[in-house]
Amino acid sequence: MPASVKNSPMSKESLLPPLAAHVLTHGLGQASLRPLARAAGTSDRMLLYHFGSKETLIAELLGFVARTYSQALDAALGSERAATRGQALARILTHARSPQMQPFMALWWEIVAGAARGLTGFAPAAHAITAELLGWLEGQMPADDPDPKGGARYLLTLIEGTLMLAAVGHEDTARDGLLASGLAPA
Amino acid sequence: MPASVKNSPMSKESLLPPLAAHVLTHGLGQASLRPLARAAGTSDRMLLYHFGSKETLIAELLGFVARTYSQALDAALGSERAATRGQALARILTHARSPQMQPFMALWWEIVAGAARGLTGFAPAAHAITAELLGWLEGQMPADDPDPKGGARYLLTLIEGTLMLAAVGHEDTARDGLLASGLAPA
DNA sequence: ATCTTTATGTAGCAAGTGCTACGTCCGCTT
Protein backbone atom coordinates (compact mmCIF):
# COMPACT_ATOMS: atom_id res chain seq x y z
CA MET A 1 0.00 0.00 0.00
CA PRO A 2 1.50 3.37 -1.00
CA ALA A 3 2.14 5.64 1.91
CA SER A 4 0.87 8.60 -0.11
CA VAL A 5 -2.74 7.53 0.35
CA LYS A 6 -4.21 10.22 2.53
CA ASN A 7 -6.77 9.27 5.10
CA SER A 8 -8.86 12.33 4.46
CA PRO A 9 -11.72 12.42 6.95
CA MET A 10 -14.98 11.42 5.38
CA SER A 11 -18.05 13.37 6.22
CA LYS A 12 -21.61 12.33 5.72
CA GLU A 13 -21.80 14.73 2.81
CA SER A 14 -18.83 13.20 1.02
CA LEU A 15 -20.20 9.72 1.64
CA LEU A 16 -23.66 10.33 0.26
CA PRO A 17 -22.84 10.72 -3.45
CA PRO A 18 -21.12 7.33 -3.85
CA LEU A 19 -23.79 5.71 -1.69
CA ALA A 20 -26.49 7.18 -3.90
CA ALA A 21 -24.67 5.96 -6.99
CA HIS A 22 -24.53 2.45 -5.60
CA VAL A 23 -28.20 2.46 -4.70
CA LEU A 24 -29.14 3.85 -8.09
CA THR A 25 -27.49 0.99 -9.91
CA HIS A 26 -28.07 -1.88 -7.47
CA GLY A 27 -31.36 -0.96 -5.89
CA LEU A 28 -32.47 -0.28 -2.37
CA GLY A 29 -33.70 -3.79 -1.65
CA GLN A 30 -30.25 -5.30 -1.86
CA ALA A 31 -28.50 -2.41 -0.17
CA SER A 32 -26.61 -3.77 2.83
CA LEU A 33 -23.92 -2.08 4.82
CA ARG A 34 -20.82 -3.84 3.56
CA PRO A 35 -21.47 -3.41 -0.18
CA LEU A 36 -22.49 0.18 0.46
CA ALA A 37 -19.28 0.75 2.41
CA ARG A 38 -17.21 -0.80 -0.36
CA ALA A 39 -18.87 1.50 -2.88
CA ALA A 40 -18.06 4.50 -0.71
CA GLY A 41 -14.51 3.42 0.03
CA THR A 42 -15.08 2.81 3.71
CA SER A 43 -16.12 0.08 6.07
CA ASP A 44 -19.51 -0.76 7.48
CA ARG A 45 -18.09 0.30 10.80
CA MET A 46 -17.59 3.83 9.53
CA LEU A 47 -21.04 4.04 7.96
CA LEU A 48 -22.56 3.27 11.33
CA TYR A 49 -20.14 5.69 12.96
CA HIS A 50 -21.36 8.50 10.73
CA PHE A 51 -25.04 7.66 10.46
CA GLY A 52 -25.76 5.81 13.67
CA SER A 53 -27.82 3.04 12.13
CA LYS A 54 -28.71 1.63 8.79
CA GLU A 55 -32.21 2.97 9.07
CA THR A 56 -31.12 6.58 9.41
CA LEU A 57 -28.49 6.05 6.75
CA ILE A 58 -31.20 5.02 4.29
CA ALA A 59 -33.40 7.89 5.38
CA GLU A 60 -30.62 10.44 4.90
CA LEU A 61 -29.67 8.81 1.62
CA LEU A 62 -33.22 9.17 0.33
CA GLY A 63 -33.23 12.81 1.35
CA PHE A 64 -30.02 13.30 -0.58
CA VAL A 65 -31.47 11.55 -3.62
CA ALA A 66 -34.52 13.81 -3.45
CA ARG A 67 -32.31 16.92 -3.35
CA THR A 68 -30.17 15.60 -6.18
CA TYR A 69 -33.27 14.92 -8.24
CA SER A 70 -34.43 18.47 -7.72
CA GLN A 71 -31.16 19.85 -8.99
CA ALA A 72 -31.11 17.47 -11.94
CA LEU A 73 -34.63 18.52 -12.84
CA ASP A 74 -33.74 22.19 -12.70
CA ALA A 75 -30.62 21.65 -14.76
CA ALA A 76 -32.07 19.41 -17.44
CA LEU A 77 -35.33 21.18 -18.02
CA GLY A 78 -35.65 24.82 -18.92
CA SER A 79 -38.01 27.12 -17.15
CA GLU A 80 -39.66 28.59 -20.24
CA ARG A 81 -43.35 28.01 -20.33
CA ALA A 82 -44.80 25.53 -22.78
CA ALA A 83 -47.16 26.66 -25.50
CA THR A 84 -49.71 23.99 -24.70
CA ARG A 85 -50.44 21.48 -21.97
CA GLY A 86 -49.54 18.75 -24.43
CA GLN A 87 -46.13 20.30 -24.90
CA ALA A 88 -45.47 20.43 -21.18
CA LEU A 89 -46.53 16.80 -20.95
CA ALA A 90 -44.28 15.79 -23.82
CA ARG A 91 -41.30 17.59 -22.34
CA ILE A 92 -41.41 15.85 -19.02
CA LEU A 93 -42.17 12.45 -20.47
CA THR A 94 -39.24 12.75 -22.82
CA HIS A 95 -37.02 13.62 -19.90
CA ALA A 96 -38.35 10.83 -17.69
CA ARG A 97 -37.87 8.26 -20.44
CA SER A 98 -34.34 9.33 -21.32
CA PRO A 99 -31.70 6.66 -20.75
CA GLN A 100 -29.88 8.53 -18.01
CA MET A 101 -33.09 8.71 -16.01
CA GLN A 102 -33.70 4.97 -16.02
CA PRO A 103 -31.70 4.20 -12.88
CA PHE A 104 -33.60 6.90 -11.09
CA MET A 105 -36.91 5.55 -12.32
CA ALA A 106 -36.11 2.08 -11.02
CA LEU A 107 -35.17 3.58 -7.67
CA TRP A 108 -38.28 5.73 -7.74
CA TRP A 109 -40.60 2.74 -7.69
CA GLU A 110 -38.73 1.28 -4.76
CA ILE A 111 -39.21 4.55 -2.93
CA VAL A 112 -42.92 4.51 -3.71
CA ALA A 113 -43.19 0.92 -2.50
CA GLY A 114 -41.36 1.79 0.69
CA ALA A 115 -43.63 4.78 1.25
CA ALA A 116 -46.68 2.58 0.74
CA ARG A 117 -45.29 0.14 3.33
CA GLY A 118 -44.56 2.92 5.76
CA LEU A 119 -40.79 2.44 5.94
CA THR A 120 -39.10 5.30 7.76
CA GLY A 121 -37.74 7.99 5.51
CA PHE A 122 -39.45 6.79 2.38
CA ALA A 123 -42.64 8.81 2.59
CA PRO A 124 -40.90 12.19 3.05
CA ALA A 125 -38.56 11.54 0.13
CA ALA A 126 -41.36 10.39 -2.13
CA HIS A 127 -43.48 13.36 -1.14
CA ALA A 128 -40.64 15.81 -1.74
CA ILE A 129 -39.78 14.44 -5.15
CA THR A 130 -43.39 14.53 -6.24
CA ALA A 131 -43.77 18.07 -4.96
CA GLU A 132 -40.68 19.11 -6.89
CA LEU A 133 -42.07 17.68 -10.08
CA LEU A 134 -45.39 19.37 -9.47
CA GLY A 135 -43.70 22.70 -8.90
CA TRP A 136 -41.78 22.42 -12.13
CA LEU A 137 -44.98 21.50 -13.96
CA GLU A 138 -46.78 24.54 -12.60
CA GLY A 139 -44.04 26.73 -13.98
CA GLN A 140 -44.38 25.07 -17.34
CA MET A 141 -48.08 25.63 -17.77
CA PRO A 142 -48.97 27.83 -20.76
CA ALA A 143 -49.42 31.50 -19.97
CA ASP A 144 -52.95 31.46 -21.31
CA ASP A 145 -53.99 28.34 -19.44
CA PRO A 146 -57.40 28.81 -17.83
CA ASP A 147 -56.49 26.73 -14.76
CA PRO A 148 -52.73 26.36 -14.41
CA LYS A 149 -52.87 25.00 -10.87
CA GLY A 150 -55.45 22.32 -11.57
CA GLY A 151 -54.00 21.67 -14.99
CA ALA A 152 -50.57 20.95 -13.54
CA ARG A 153 -52.09 18.45 -11.12
CA TYR A 154 -54.03 16.87 -13.94
CA LEU A 155 -50.87 16.54 -15.99
CA LEU A 156 -48.96 15.15 -13.00
CA THR A 157 -51.56 12.43 -12.54
CA LEU A 158 -51.34 11.51 -16.20
CA ILE A 159 -47.55 11.52 -16.09
CA GLU A 160 -47.28 9.25 -13.08
CA GLY A 161 -49.85 6.91 -14.55
CA THR A 162 -47.98 6.82 -17.83
CA LEU A 163 -44.68 6.08 -16.13
CA MET A 164 -46.21 3.32 -14.03
CA LEU A 165 -47.78 1.70 -17.04
CA ALA A 166 -44.44 1.87 -18.79
CA ALA A 167 -42.77 0.21 -15.81
CA VAL A 168 -45.06 -2.82 -16.09
CA GLY A 169 -44.72 -3.18 -19.85
CA HIS A 170 -47.89 -1.34 -20.81
CA GLU A 171 -46.27 1.58 -22.60
CA ASP A 172 -48.56 1.04 -25.57
CA THR A 173 -51.57 1.24 -23.28
CA ALA A 174 -50.29 4.51 -21.86
CA ARG A 175 -49.66 5.90 -25.33
CA ASP A 176 -53.21 5.11 -26.43
CA GLY A 177 -54.50 6.61 -23.21
CA LEU A 178 -52.67 9.86 -23.84
CA LEU A 179 -53.91 9.88 -27.41
CA ALA A 180 -57.48 9.54 -26.16
CA SER A 181 -56.89 12.32 -23.66
CA GLY A 182 -56.50 14.75 -26.51
CA LEU A 183 -53.23 16.03 -25.07
CA ALA A 184 -50.84 14.03 -27.21
CA PRO A 185 -50.46 14.60 -30.95
CA ALA A 186 -51.57 11.76 -33.15
CA MET B 1 -47.12 -33.01 20.33
CA PRO B 2 -50.51 -34.68 19.89
CA ALA B 3 -50.43 -37.80 17.78
CA SER B 4 -53.68 -36.79 16.16
CA VAL B 5 -51.96 -34.20 14.00
CA LYS B 6 -52.27 -35.52 10.49
CA ASN B 7 -49.44 -34.96 8.12
CA SER B 8 -51.69 -34.27 5.19
CA PRO B 9 -49.59 -33.91 2.05
CA MET B 10 -49.24 -30.32 0.99
CA SER B 11 -49.42 -29.41 -2.63
CA LYS B 12 -48.23 -26.23 -4.21
CA GLU B 13 -51.84 -25.16 -4.56
CA SER B 14 -52.59 -25.58 -0.89
CA LEU B 15 -49.41 -23.74 0.05
CA LEU B 16 -49.98 -20.69 -2.10
CA PRO B 17 -52.90 -19.11 -0.20
CA PRO B 18 -51.13 -18.89 3.17
CA LEU B 19 -47.95 -17.77 1.44
CA ALA B 20 -49.86 -15.03 -0.33
CA ALA B 21 -51.46 -13.97 2.94
CA HIS B 22 -48.06 -13.69 4.56
CA VAL B 23 -46.63 -11.66 1.73
CA LEU B 24 -49.68 -9.39 1.68
CA THR B 25 -49.21 -8.42 5.29
CA HIS B 26 -45.43 -8.51 5.61
CA GLY B 27 -44.29 -7.47 2.17
CA LEU B 28 -42.16 -9.08 -0.47
CA GLY B 29 -38.93 -7.43 0.55
CA GLN B 30 -38.76 -9.21 3.89
CA ALA B 31 -40.09 -12.50 2.56
CA SER B 32 -37.56 -15.19 3.40
CA LEU B 33 -38.04 -18.91 3.33
CA ARG B 34 -38.32 -19.71 7.01
CA PRO B 35 -40.96 -17.12 7.91
CA LEU B 36 -42.86 -18.05 4.77
CA ALA B 37 -42.71 -21.71 5.75
CA ARG B 38 -43.89 -20.92 9.25
CA ALA B 39 -46.86 -19.02 7.84
CA ALA B 40 -47.72 -21.98 5.64
CA GLY B 41 -47.25 -24.57 8.37
CA THR B 42 -44.23 -26.20 6.79
CA SER B 43 -40.49 -25.94 6.72
CA ASP B 44 -38.21 -24.13 4.35
CA ARG B 45 -37.06 -27.55 3.29
CA MET B 46 -40.56 -28.37 1.99
CA LEU B 47 -40.97 -25.06 0.23
CA LEU B 48 -37.83 -25.78 -1.75
CA TYR B 49 -39.00 -29.33 -2.30
CA HIS B 50 -42.20 -28.08 -3.89
CA PHE B 51 -40.96 -25.02 -5.72
CA GLY B 52 -37.35 -25.85 -6.43
CA SER B 53 -35.94 -22.47 -5.47
CA LYS B 54 -36.98 -19.28 -3.81
CA GLU B 55 -36.97 -17.49 -7.13
CA THR B 56 -39.57 -19.75 -8.72
CA LEU B 57 -41.54 -19.77 -5.49
CA ILE B 58 -41.84 -15.99 -5.65
CA ALA B 59 -42.66 -16.14 -9.35
CA GLU B 60 -45.42 -18.70 -8.82
CA LEU B 61 -46.64 -16.77 -5.82
CA LEU B 62 -46.94 -13.60 -7.86
CA GLY B 63 -48.87 -15.48 -10.51
CA PHE B 64 -51.23 -16.73 -7.84
CA VAL B 65 -51.65 -13.21 -6.47
CA ALA B 66 -52.46 -11.97 -9.95
CA ARG B 67 -55.12 -14.68 -10.40
CA THR B 68 -56.54 -13.98 -6.98
CA TYR B 69 -56.71 -10.30 -7.80
CA SER B 70 -58.64 -11.07 -10.97
CA GLN B 71 -61.22 -13.06 -9.06
CA ALA B 72 -61.49 -10.42 -6.36
CA LEU B 73 -62.03 -7.78 -9.01
CA ASP B 74 -64.74 -9.82 -10.72
CA ALA B 75 -66.44 -10.54 -7.41
CA ALA B 76 -66.31 -7.07 -5.92
CA LEU B 77 -67.22 -5.06 -8.97
CA GLY B 78 -70.30 -5.63 -11.04
CA SER B 79 -70.19 -5.90 -14.77
CA GLU B 80 -72.91 -3.38 -15.52
CA ARG B 81 -71.72 -0.51 -17.62
CA ALA B 82 -71.27 2.87 -16.07
CA ALA B 83 -73.36 5.80 -17.20
CA THR B 84 -70.37 8.09 -17.61
CA ARG B 85 -66.60 7.84 -17.68
CA GLY B 86 -66.54 9.66 -14.40
CA GLN B 87 -68.73 7.00 -12.86
CA ALA B 88 -66.46 4.21 -14.04
CA LEU B 89 -63.50 6.12 -12.63
CA ALA B 90 -65.22 6.66 -9.31
CA ARG B 91 -66.18 3.01 -9.02
CA ILE B 92 -62.69 1.67 -9.41
CA LEU B 93 -61.10 4.33 -7.24
CA THR B 94 -63.56 3.60 -4.47
CA HIS B 95 -62.69 -0.07 -4.71
CA ALA B 96 -58.94 0.52 -4.80
CA ARG B 97 -59.10 2.80 -1.79
CA SER B 98 -61.23 0.48 0.32
CA PRO B 99 -59.54 -0.77 3.49
CA GLN B 100 -59.44 -4.41 2.46
CA MET B 101 -57.51 -3.46 -0.65
CA GLN B 102 -54.73 -1.69 1.22
CA PRO B 103 -52.54 -4.77 1.74
CA PHE B 104 -52.82 -5.49 -1.94
CA MET B 105 -51.94 -1.92 -2.84
CA ALA B 106 -48.80 -2.06 -0.71
CA LEU B 107 -47.84 -5.31 -2.41
CA TRP B 108 -48.69 -3.84 -5.78
CA TRP B 109 -46.01 -1.16 -5.54
CA GLU B 110 -43.45 -3.76 -4.60
CA ILE B 111 -44.44 -5.71 -7.70
CA VAL B 112 -44.10 -2.59 -9.84
CA ALA B 113 -40.69 -1.86 -8.32
CA GLY B 114 -39.57 -5.44 -8.97
CA ALA B 115 -40.80 -5.23 -12.55
CA ALA B 116 -38.91 -1.98 -13.05
CA ARG B 117 -35.76 -3.66 -11.70
CA GLY B 118 -36.25 -6.68 -13.95
CA LEU B 119 -36.65 -9.28 -11.19
CA THR B 120 -37.84 -12.59 -12.56
CA GLY B 121 -41.56 -13.14 -12.32
CA PHE B 122 -42.42 -9.58 -11.43
CA ALA B 123 -42.97 -8.19 -14.91
CA PRO B 124 -45.45 -10.92 -15.99
CA ALA B 125 -47.48 -10.54 -12.81
CA ALA B 126 -47.54 -6.77 -13.05
CA HIS B 127 -48.49 -6.95 -16.70
CA ALA B 128 -51.27 -9.44 -16.04
CA ILE B 129 -52.78 -7.47 -13.18
CA THR B 130 -52.74 -4.29 -15.25
CA ALA B 131 -54.31 -6.08 -18.20
CA GLU B 132 -57.04 -7.43 -15.94
CA LEU B 133 -57.84 -3.97 -14.69
CA LEU B 134 -57.87 -2.63 -18.21
CA GLY B 135 -60.23 -5.36 -19.36
CA TRP B 136 -62.62 -4.63 -16.54
CA LEU B 137 -62.48 -0.92 -17.38
CA GLU B 138 -63.31 -1.59 -21.02
CA GLY B 139 -66.40 -3.47 -19.94
CA GLN B 140 -67.40 -0.56 -17.76
CA MET B 141 -67.25 2.11 -20.42
CA PRO B 142 -70.60 3.77 -21.12
CA ALA B 143 -72.55 2.29 -24.01
CA ASP B 144 -72.61 5.63 -25.80
CA ASP B 145 -68.91 6.34 -25.36
CA PRO B 146 -67.39 7.60 -28.60
CA ASP B 147 -64.07 5.79 -27.99
CA PRO B 148 -64.43 3.06 -25.37
CA LYS B 149 -61.07 1.47 -26.11
CA GLY B 150 -59.06 4.66 -25.91
CA GLY B 151 -61.23 5.98 -23.11
CA ALA B 152 -60.54 2.95 -20.98
CA ARG B 153 -56.81 3.44 -21.46
CA TYR B 154 -57.13 7.10 -20.64
CA LEU B 155 -58.98 6.24 -17.45
CA LEU B 156 -56.45 3.56 -16.56
CA THR B 157 -53.64 6.09 -16.85
CA LEU B 158 -55.49 8.50 -14.59
CA ILE B 159 -56.27 5.75 -12.10
CA GLU B 160 -52.71 4.54 -11.78
CA GLY B 161 -51.47 8.09 -11.46
CA THR B 162 -54.04 8.81 -8.78
CA LEU B 163 -53.12 5.70 -6.82
CA MET B 164 -49.43 6.47 -7.03
CA LEU B 165 -49.95 10.02 -5.83
CA ALA B 166 -52.00 8.66 -2.97
CA ALA B 167 -49.21 6.25 -2.07
CA VAL B 168 -46.75 9.13 -1.64
CA GLY B 169 -49.11 11.30 0.38
CA HIS B 170 -50.31 13.48 -2.48
CA GLU B 171 -53.94 12.40 -2.43
CA ASP B 172 -55.06 16.01 -2.43
CA THR B 173 -52.97 16.67 -5.50
CA ALA B 174 -54.60 13.74 -7.26
CA ARG B 175 -58.05 14.92 -6.24
CA ASP B 176 -57.43 18.35 -7.68
CA GLY B 177 -56.03 16.76 -10.81
CA LEU B 178 -59.15 14.69 -11.31
CA LEU B 179 -61.28 17.75 -10.68
CA ALA B 180 -59.40 19.61 -13.38
CA SER B 181 -59.81 16.68 -15.73
CA GLY B 182 -63.54 17.26 -15.80
CA LEU B 183 -64.21 13.63 -14.96
CA ALA B 184 -64.76 13.99 -11.25
CA PRO B 185 -67.76 15.79 -9.80
CA ALA B 186 -66.99 18.92 -7.86
C1' DA C 1 -43.62 -59.07 0.70
C1' DT C 2 -40.51 -56.18 -1.33
C1' DC C 3 -39.48 -52.08 -3.81
C1' DT C 4 -40.04 -47.47 -5.21
C1' DT C 5 -41.80 -43.06 -4.93
C1' DT C 6 -43.40 -39.10 -2.40
C1' DA C 7 -43.40 -36.34 1.63
C1' DT C 8 -41.34 -34.92 5.59
C1' DG C 9 -38.11 -33.91 9.84
C1' DT C 10 -33.46 -32.79 11.75
C1' DA C 11 -29.12 -30.92 11.23
C1' DG C 12 -26.20 -28.31 9.18
C1' DC C 13 -23.37 -25.45 5.76
C1' DA C 14 -21.17 -21.27 3.94
C1' DA C 15 -22.24 -16.77 3.32
C1' DG C 16 -24.07 -12.52 4.63
C1' DT C 17 -26.69 -9.47 8.05
C1' DG C 18 -26.57 -5.27 11.37
C1' DC C 19 -23.90 -4.03 14.93
C1' DT C 20 -20.18 -3.88 18.79
C1' DA C 21 -15.64 -4.15 21.31
C1' DC C 22 -11.27 -2.80 21.25
C1' DG C 23 -7.23 -0.76 19.87
C1' DT C 24 -4.60 2.63 17.23
C1' DC C 25 -3.23 6.39 14.83
C1' DC C 26 -3.26 11.58 14.33
C1' DG C 27 -4.12 16.32 14.99
C1' DC C 28 -5.50 19.42 18.40
C1' DT C 29 -5.56 21.92 22.75
C1' DT C 30 -3.56 23.08 27.18
Next chain:
DNA sequence: AAGCGGACGTAGCACTTGCTACATAAAGAT
Protein backbone atom coordinates in the same frame (compact mmCIF):
# COMPACT_ATOMS: atom_id res chain seq x y z
C1' DA D 1 4.86 17.38 26.63
C1' DA D 2 0.65 15.36 27.87
C1' DG D 3 -3.75 14.28 27.13
C1' DC D 4 -7.95 14.09 24.58
C1' DG D 5 -11.27 13.12 21.23
C1' DG D 6 -12.32 12.24 16.33
C1' DA D 7 -11.41 8.92 12.63
C1' DC D 8 -10.52 4.63 11.31
C1' DG D 9 -9.17 -0.88 11.00
C1' DT D 10 -9.69 -5.62 12.67
C1' DA D 11 -12.13 -9.07 14.69
C1' DG D 12 -15.94 -10.77 16.08
C1' DC D 13 -20.85 -11.46 17.87
C1' DA D 14 -25.42 -13.55 17.35
C1' DC D 15 -28.45 -14.11 13.92
C1' DT D 16 -30.58 -14.96 9.30
C1' DT D 17 -30.03 -16.22 4.57
C1' DG D 18 -30.87 -19.87 0.68
C1' DC D 19 -29.95 -24.36 0.26
C1' DT D 20 -28.30 -29.39 1.03
C1' DA D 21 -27.40 -34.11 3.21
C1' DC D 22 -29.29 -37.70 5.33
C1' DA D 23 -32.68 -40.40 7.42
C1' DT D 24 -37.35 -42.02 7.49
C1' DA D 25 -42.16 -42.94 7.32
C1' DA D 26 -46.09 -43.91 4.69
C1' DA D 27 -48.32 -45.35 0.57
C1' DG D 28 -48.78 -47.43 -3.62
C1' DA D 29 -46.89 -50.79 -7.29
C1' DT D 30 -45.20 -55.25 -8.47
